[in-house]
Amino acid sequence: MAILAVRDLNKRFGGLQAVKDVSFTVTAGSIKALIGPNGAGKTTLFNLISGVLSPDSGDIFFGDMQIEGMKPFQIAEKGMSRTFQHIRLFPNMTAIENIMIGRHTHSRAGFIAGMFSLPWTWKEESRIRSRSREILDFLGISGLADSESTSLAYGQQRIVELGRALACEPKLLLLDEPAAGLNIKETAEMANLITKVKNLGITVLIVEHDMSLVMNISDEVIVLSYGQKIADDVPLAIQKNTEVIRVYLGEEEC
Amino acid sequence: MARNRHLQAFLLIAAVAAVQLATMISDTQHYLTQLTMSGYYSLVIIGLCLLIGYAGQISLGHAGFFAIGGYTSAFLTTYDLTPVSDKAFIAFLSRTGMLVSTADLYGGQVLHLHPWAACLIAILLAIIVAYAIGGPVLKLKGHYLAMATLGFGTIVYKVVLGTEQFGAADGISEVPEFALLPGIAVSGKLSMRIMNYYIAWGLVILGVVLLSNLVHSRVGRALRSIHGAEDAANAMGVNTGRYKLNMFVISAVFAAIGGVFLTHYNGGIGPSEASIMKSVRYVAIVAIGGMANLWGALVMGFVLNFLSLRGYFGSYDDAVFGAILIIIMLFTPEGLLRRDLFSDIRSLFGSGKDLEEKV
Numbered sequence: 001m002a003i004l005a006v007r008d009l010n011k012r013f014g015g016l017q018a019v020k021d022v023s024f025t026v027t028a029g030s031i032k033a034l035i036g037p038n039g040a041g042k043t044t045l046f047n048l049i050s051g052v053l054s055p056d057s058g059d060i061f062f063g064d065m066q067i068e069g070m071k072p073f074q075i076a077e078k079g080m081s082r083t084f085q086h087i088r089l090f091p092n093m094t095a096i097e098n099i100m101i102g103r104h105t106h107s108r109a110g111f112i113a114g115m116f117s118l119p120w121t122w123k124e125e126s127r128i129r130s131r132s133r134e135i136l137d138f139l140g141i142s143g144l145a146d147s148e149s150t151s152l153a154y155g156q157q158r159i160v161e162l163g164r165a166l167a168c169e170p171k172l173l174l175l176d177e178p179a180a181g182l183n184i185k186e187t188a189e190m191a192n193l194i195t196k197v198k199n200l201g202i203t204v205l206i207v208e209h210d211m212s213l214v215m216n217i218s219d220e221v222i223v224l225s226y227g228q229k230i231a232d233d234v235p236l237a238i239q240k241n242t243e244v245i246r247v248y249l250g251e252e253e254c
Numbered sequence: 255m256a257r258n259r260h261l262q263a264f265l266l267i268a269a270v271a272a273v274q275l276a277t278m279i280s281d282t283q284h285y286l287t288q289l290t291m292s293g294y295y296s297l298v299i300i301g302l303c304l305l306i307g308y309a310g311q312i313s314l315g316h317a318g319f320f321a322i323g324g325y326t327s328a329f330l331t332t333y334d335l336t337p338v339s340d341k342a343f344i345a346f347l348s349r350t351g352m353l354v355s356t357a358d359l360y361g362g363q364v365l366h367l368h369p370w371a372a373c374l375i376a377i378l379l380a381i382i383v384a385y386a387i388g389g390p391v392l393k394l395k396g397h398y399l400a401m402a403t404l405g406f407g408t409i410v411y412k413v414v415l416g417t418e419q420f421g422a423a424d425g426i427s428e429v430p431e432f433a434l435l436p437g438i439a440v441s442g443k444l445s446m447r448i449m450n451y452y453i454a455w456g457l458v459i460l461g462v463v464l465l466s467n468l469v470h471s472r473v474g475r476a477l478r479s480i481h482g483a484e485d486a487a488n489a490m491g492v493n494t495g496r497y498k499l500n501m502f503v504i505s506a507v508f509a510a511i512g513g514v515f516l517t518h519y520n521g522g523i524g525p526s527e528a529s530i531m532k533s534v535r536y537v538a539i540v541a542i543g544g545m546a547n548l549w550g551a552l553v554m555g556f557v558l559n560f561l562s563l564r565g566y567f568g569s570y571d572d573a574v575f576g577a578i579l580i581i582i583m584l585f586t587p588e589g590l591l592r593r594d595l596f597s598d599i600r601s602l603f604g605s606g607k608d609l610e611e612k613v
Contacts, residue, residue, distance in 0.1 A: 050489060076491035084489075090482030092546070093475075101479045105491035107472055111500050114471030115464040121471060128472070168491060 002061075003028040003172055003203045004049070009058035009068075011044055011227075018044040019055070020227040026172070026220075031194065031204040033214040033235075036224035037247060042207045043085060045224070046176050049205075050082045051075040062172065077105050081165040082174035085207070087157050089149040095160045096145040099132040102167025106131075135163045139193060155186040162193060166202075173197060175206040179213050191217050215239065223247070259470065262549065263463050270455040274448065285564070286451045287442075292559035293454030294516035297461055299539050299555035300548060301508025304465055306537065307545035308474060309501040310481030311392060312400045314533045315407030316509045319380050321528030323510030324517035325414055326376035328426040330367040331518075333419075339365055356430045369432040369440075373514045380510030381503055388502040392495070404530065411528040425524030432518035440518040450519060457515065458552070461508060466548055477501060478546070531572045535562075538579040544589025554590070 002025035011019040018041045026032045034042050047053040049060055051072040060068040067075050081102070090098050107128055109121040136142040139159050144152060149160060158178060165173055178194065179187045191213050198204055198217075208214050214221060214235070221238045223231040225247040231238055238244055277283050302316050335353065338344050347353050352371045358364050367375075391402040414420045421427070431441030439446060440453055468474050479487040480494050488494045517523040526532070539558055543551035558575075561567065567574040582589065 052485065052489075071493075072485075072488040073491050073493045076489055081491075082489050084486065088483045088486035090479045090486065092482060093478060097475060101475060101487065101490050101492070104472070104476060109472040111468065111473050111504065114468045114473040117467040117471070125472065164490065 001028050002026060003063060004205065005059075005061040006045075006049070007059040007061075009045070009048060009060065010056045011041075011048055011053060012056055017227050019048065022058075022224070022227070022229050024222050024229060024232055026203060026205055028171075028203050029198070029201060030219040031198050031206065031217055033218040033221045034205065034207045034224065035209070035211075035214055035221060039226075040224040041227040042224055043176060044227075046082070046174055046205075046207055050080065050174055076168060079169070079171040080174065081168035081170040081172075083158075083161045083165050083176055083178060085176040085180060087154075087161055089157055089161055089164070091148075091150045093149055094146050095141070095149055095152065095156075095163075096129070096132050096136060098149050098160055099135055099163045099167045100128050102135075102164040103128040103131055105168055132163075132167060135167050138166075138196070139163050155182050155189075158182065158186075158190065159193065162190075162197075166197065170202060172203045172205065175204060175208075177207055177209060179208060179210040187213055259463075259466055262466070263459065266459055266462060266552075270452075270459065274451055283447065285560075286447045288560050288563035290447075290451045290454040290519060291516060291563055292556050293451070293458050294512040294519065295536075295559040296458050296552055296555035297512035297515075298509040298536055299543070299551050299559075300458070300461055300465055301505035302536050303540045303543065303545070303548055303551035304468065304477070305501050305505040306540050307547065307551070308469060308481060309477040309498055310484075311498055311502065312396075312537070313403040313502070313505070314400050314530070314537060315387075315403035315405075315410070316505065316536050317528050317530070317532035318407040318410035319384065319506040319509035320513035320532070321410050321414055321523070321525075322380045322383060323376045323513030324523040324527055325420055325426065325513075326379050327369065327372045327514040328429045328517045328523050329420065330372035330375060331369050331430055331432075332364070332426055332428055333366055335365045335367075336363065354430075358428060366430070369430065369518060370434075373432070376514050377507055377510050380506050384503040384506035385499065388499045388506075392498045392502060404533070407528070407530055407533045411525060411530065414528050415525040421524075423525060425522055425527075426517075427522035429517055429521050429523070431521075432515070440515055442519055442521050454515065454519070457511070462548065462552060469548060473497070481546075531575070534579065535572070535575040538575045538582070541582045541587075542578055542590050545587075547589055550589055 004026040007023050009019055009022045022045060034045065036042050044053065048055050051067070051070050051074065054069045058068065059066060062078060062080060065078060067078065090101065107124050109124055113121050133142065133145065136145055139162065141156060141159055144156060144160070149157065152160065162178065175194070179190050182190060187210055194204060194206070195217055218235055221233065221235050222229055223238060223244050230243050230247065231241045233241065273289065277285050298316055298320055302313065305311050305313060335344055339348065352368050353365055354368050355363050355365050387406050391399060394402055415423060431439040433439040434453070438449065438453070440450060476487065476492045476497055479490070479492060480497060484494055513527070539554050540551050543554035562571055
């Protein structure tokens with residue numbers, strides 16, 4: 001069953017067709033990777049799916065909901081969360097506070113309840129905190145809970161950002177280059193974590209440059225080139241796909 | 255955390271009482287007038303502090319909301335309804351007790367709206383204007399938001415300055431006292447000086463408690479996340495547009511309440527209260543208090559407003575606040591009373607920091 005279905009998606013920036021007639025589905029419970037050379041439109045596609053951009057045409061179905069044109073926060077409420085290519089943790093907040101923001105869609109204290117510190121909000125706060133601690137434990141970084149997010153090592157920041165997205169309890173998790181800037185050991189650790197996330201039953205759509213990561217953990221891979229989908233298959237088939245090899249390595253006669 | 259906040263509120267109450275006792279002992283009760291006024295200005299400051307420091311949205315137009323509160327209340331409680339008292343609506347208001355009659359300077363009777371009704375209308379108007387202005391301008395960021403709010407402040411200033419019904423350059427005077435409860439009134443009368451000091455600072459304490467609660471709530475965390483990385487906050491499900499707007503409106507309400515009460519206390523309001531320099535002053539005080547530091551903003555709001563009202567800055571008053579803004583931005587954008595400073599001081603007393611983490 002497809003948890004995400006993208007149909008004939010188009011996005012143009014002035015003269016540049018960033019995404020052209022892209023269609024694909026993501027099977028519930030799988031890890032699907034989105035690869036392609038720089039400028040292939042991967043991040044644009046991500047931004048279209050997560051609501052940062054609206055498509056010029058095409059449909060995006062998340063479960064049975066049509067979500068294109070919705071605001072990011074509305075899509076997050078529906079159960080899709082994401083990380084960013086350039087880490088977007090909240091500075092001046094600790095790691096656990098960052099993750100607690102991820103609980104936003106699962107809690108409801110508003111301005112009035114907050115200002116009057118109504119008793120039910122205390123319970124909600126402690127639930128938010130304990131759930132966030134569980135996530136830190138799950139990711140193996142409970143020791144970092146009270147560290148300022150910006151003081152953490154780069155690899156740790158990536159994990160905290162993953163935790164923040166997990167705190168939303170998403171049905172679909174979008175990871176935008178989760179291994180960017182990580183060394184080999186950290187990349188392997190990240191691959192482990194992503195597999196652990198999949199084992200929770202969360203579907204993962206991942207944009208990544210690191211081929212070892214992609215080929216190891218993905219169930220399916222889509223290849224984009226100049227905004228168009230050129231392949232959509234299991235990793236082994238992708239590795240043998242001549243078109244994919246051509247866009248990645250260039251023409252043989254070059 | 256909660257216990258820590260109760261302690262802070264208690265300390266604030268104690269400090270307010272201590273200041274009053276100090277004026278009594280040192281026979282400087284005449285200071286109470288400026289202390290009371292600085293309380294009302296501090297209401298603007300703490301609301302603005304949350305908007306700027308926590309939600310990360312600048313406003314250079316909050317004197318506008320202060321003036322909307324003050325002028326609305328002043329107008330409605332001085333506008334004589336006697337000539338139209340036979341109209342059905344006015345008669346209805348009169349029957350429901352919404353109208354009161356006060357004697358003016360020349361012994362004549364002025365029939366006007368009850369200050370409570372005027373106050374509520376003033377706050378309502380500030381809310382409506384804040385939603386109407388905030389909706390579109392909060393989509394802007396950085397300098398653009400600053401300029402748009404500056405534009406709003408300018409409009410309010412020019413409107414009150416140019417409208418005859420608002421007294422043009424003279425403003426509105428002879429605003430009656432505001433009887434909150436029988437025997438308790440916001441009034442500049444000498445006999446009520448101590449009471450009014452406590453009314454003003456009572457309101458400030460209430461405001462600080464409410465805002466401090468907000469800061470430590472789910473909403474406060476969401477506001478800080480907007481300040482830190484708006485796109486990420488949105489992706490985490492925070493309705494960033496609505497949160498910014500609500501915070502803008504709340505800060506406008508704080509400013510309007512300050513305006514209403516100060517106007518009744520002073521017995522009048524003039525266009526200078528709506529001027530851009532007032533807005534700049536509020537921002538400067540929030541900055542020196544340390545943007546995301548409610549207590550710092552409060553302390554600085556109290557100290558600087560008091561010094562200014564006592565005339566310590568002389569004719570350089572506005573220049574002082576302009577200079578403060580420049581110096582703070584250049585040398586200590588975290589503000590003078592920044593958090594590190596407190597924890598630095600605490601660490602001098604051994605395990606102070608551990609204590610903070612446990613409570």
